[in-house]
Amino acid sequence: MSKAKASPPPAAAPNPAPAPGPKPAAAPSPTPAPAPTAPPKPEPVRAKSFASQITSRFPEVKVEWMKERRLKVVTTPTRIREVGLFSRDTLGFDHISTVSGVDWIAKNELEVEYFVGSSTPGLEDFILAVSERVPRDNPVVPTLIDVWRGAEYHERETHEMFGINFQGHPNQSHILLPEDWNDLPPLRKDYVSPGR
Amino acid sequence: MTVESEYSPDSDNIMSVSLGPQHPGAGHFRIKLWLDGDYVVKSEPDPGYVHRGEEKMGEYRNYIQNVPHLERPVILDSSNILFAYSLGVDELMNNRIPPRGQYMRVIMSEINRIISHMYFLAIQGYFMGHTTMITWCMGDRDFWIDLGERIGGARVTFAYIIPGGVRNDIPEFAIEKGLKTCDWFDKRMDEYEKIFFQNPMVHQRSDRIGVLSKSDAIALGATGTVARASGLSFDVRKDEPYSSYEDFEFRTPVLTQGDSWARAYVALLDMREAVKIIRQALKKLPPGPVRLKLGPQPRVPAGEVYVRTEAARGEMSYHIVSDGSPRPYRLKIGTPSFKNLRVLPYLLRGVHVADIPVIYWGINYWPVEADR
Numbered sequence: 170m171s172k173a174k175a176s177p178p179p180a181a182a183p184n185p186a187p188a189p190g191p192k193p194a195a196a197p198s199p200t201p202a203p204a205p206t207a208p209p210k211p212e213p214v215r216a217k218s219f220a221s222q223i224t225s226r227f228p229e230v231k232v233e234w235m236k237e238r239r240l241k242v243v244t245t246p247t248r249i250r251e252v253g254l255f256s257r258d259t260l261g262f263d264h265i266s267t268v269s270g271v272d273w274i275a276k277n278e279l280e281v282e283y284f285v286g287s288s289t290p291g292l293e294d295f296i297l298a299v300s301e302r303v304p305r306d307n308p309v310v311p312t313l314i315d316v317w318r319g320a321e322y323h324e325r326e327t328h329e330m331f332g333i334n335f336q337g338h339p340n341q342s343h344i345l346l347p348e349d350w351n352d353l354p355p356l357r358k359d360y361v362s363p364g365r
Numbered sequence: 366m367t368v369e370s371e372y373s374p375d376s377d378n379i380m381s382v383s384l385g386p387q388h389p390g391a392g393h394f395r396i397k398l399w400l401d402g403d404y405v406v407k408s409e410p411d412p413g414y415v416h417r418g419e420e421k422m423g424e425y426r427n428y429i430q431n432v433p434h435l436e437r438p439v440i441l442d443s444s445n446i447l448f449a450y451s452l453g454v455d456e457l458m459n460n461r462i463p464p465r466g467q468y469m470r471v472i473m474s475e476i477n478r479i480i481s482h483m484y485f486l487a488i489q490g491y492f493m494g495h496t497t498m499i500t501w502c503m504g505d506r507d508f509w510i511d512l513g514e515r516i517g518g519a520r521v522t523f524a525y526i527i528p529g530g531v532r533n534d535i536p537e538f539a540i541e542k543g544l545k546t547c548d549w550f551d552k553r554m555d556e557y558e559k560i561f562f563q564n565p566m567v568h569q570r571s572d573r574i575g576v577l578s579k580s581d582a583i584a585l586g587a588t589g590t591v592a593r594a595s596g597l598s599f600d601v602r603k604d605e606p607y608s609s610y611e612d613f614e615f616r617t618p619v620l621t622q623g624d625s626w627a628r629a630y631v632a633l634l635d636m637r638e639a640v641k642i643i644r645q646a647l648k649k650l651p652p653g654p655v656r657l658k659l660g661p662q663p664r665v666p667a668g669e670v671y672v673r674t675e676a677a678r679g680e681m682s683y684h685i686v687s688d689g690s691p692r693p694y695r696l697k698i699g700t701p702s703f704k705n706l707r708v709l710p711y712l713l714r715g716v717h718v719a720d721i722p723v724i725y726w727g728i729n730y731w732p733v734e735a736d737r
Contacts, residue, residue: 296671
């Protein structure tokens with residue numbers, strides 16, 4: 170279905186020099202007509218429109234980076250549920266891809282990132298990253314499994330790997346680690362692997 | 366079935382049973398079951414028996430040293446887990462892979478897809494009591510492993526797709542061998558259809574067993590064969606074509622039944638498309654180099670990427686955070702098995718105990734891949 174959108178990827182975004190080359194070559198050759206139907210706007214415009222929709226609704230949300238098919242927004246634990254519901258119901262991001270965490274030990278912060286895709290035709294190539302940051306000594310965030318049900322095991326994994334407490338999660342027991350693990354959460358930067 | 370059972374103290378007729386982790390079919394994986402007679406009341410998957418901390422290991426090694434250990438979680442599908450990693454590192458470093466390297470990545474990835482699906486169908490046949498399928502598939506799978514050996518030099522863990530391209534060029538005789546294998550395998554898959562997928566016994570064992578609706582597949586985050594058997598046309602190769610996938614003609618097979626039969630049949634249809642892609646790629650392999658010279662410790666600029674590819678089991682994603690040092694600051698592997706795991710307890714509600722193996726293996730779950 171997104172075959173028509175296949176023209177942007179060869180440009181491969183980073184290198185500006187060859188990017189204008191293939192585009193004029195592709196435009197006049199076979200299909201000038203179907204081109205306006207699927208990608209009338211260049212890809213970053215789509216990320217920008219999602220970003221402006223989110224920031225106009227939630228002014229405190231910060232856009233961290235955007236690419237042709239990616240957008241990362243940073244919000245707070247108090248608003249992330251509303252941002253999640255908005256992106257699921259209004260923007261159409263209904264399919265959870267992964268939940269990831271990052272330990273920013275220099276800033277004394279932990280970050281939780283929800284990577285969500287979409288099942289809406291034409292939007293399947295886009296991944297929205299909804300992120301929140303919490304202090305390392307009191308990492309409490311609300312669970313989002315009522316927004317994206319599939320996030321349940323991902324949140325459980327993030328809980329045990331980073332020690333983040335997802336409030337409202339039905340079961341935060343160990344999923345990958347041994348049941349009797351009583352060390353620091355292993356993916357925190359101050360945990361050192363044995364033998365290192 | 367290896368079980369250790371105990372009677373739950375608070376209920377007379379609910380029995381809790383532990384299936385695995387030493388069950389020969391389940392692998393390194395346990396499902397806690399609560400049974401009422403022959404029916405599953407509740408189930409709880411218990412992964413983690415083969416958790417090796419790949420993500421933590423990745424933070425201790427540089428971007429090239431990470432290559433061989435990152436493919437260990439999915440030895441059946443080893444090229445595809447490295448494919449996503451290499452794309453992520455390439456995106457961070459702004460590498461432009463030479464066209465021949467992109468084609469070789471596609472060829473190896475599709476060969477691995479077939480190797481993985483053949484194993485899946487073999488064991489699925491075994492779980493359904495279809496002995497022909499396990500012998501045929503395991504035997505025929507070896508021809509694809511042979512082809513992978515001729516290209517990558519190893520039989521299981523190729524470490525072939527690396528940041529910057531692929532490790533070595535394809536030898537001339539392997540192109541001929543690959544085209545022959547494709548022609549032979551097309552006919553062979555017709556035989557699979559007749560002996561397995563049109564077999565009334567297989568239909569009895571898998572029709573309307575473990576049905577997953579389209580809306581539930583979306584909500585639970587299903588990907589890959591599980592999603593495509595439930596009417597979702599998720600295919601990263603089509604959705605965001607990477608590594609020249611837009612050059613090849615292929616379809617995304619989508620079935621709507623959502624049952625165990627459909628989940629097995631989607632794998633066969635996937636293999637048909639994979640053969641098409643391999644044949645096209647081998648025929649129009651562009652000339653030129655296959656890799657960039659990166660050096661043993663490449664400099665990766667600071668940044669954050671989220672890349673995904675279509676592995677055999679579904680969407681393989683990497684979240685790589687770089688702080689400019691030679692090692693990744695954070696390396697998150699999102700494996701399709703772990704994404705599909707949430708589907709399992711949902712599908713197991715109310716089924717017969719005898720249907721558990723078919724449903725469990727039908728979600729194409731590979732414990733090592735999920736545990737990382």
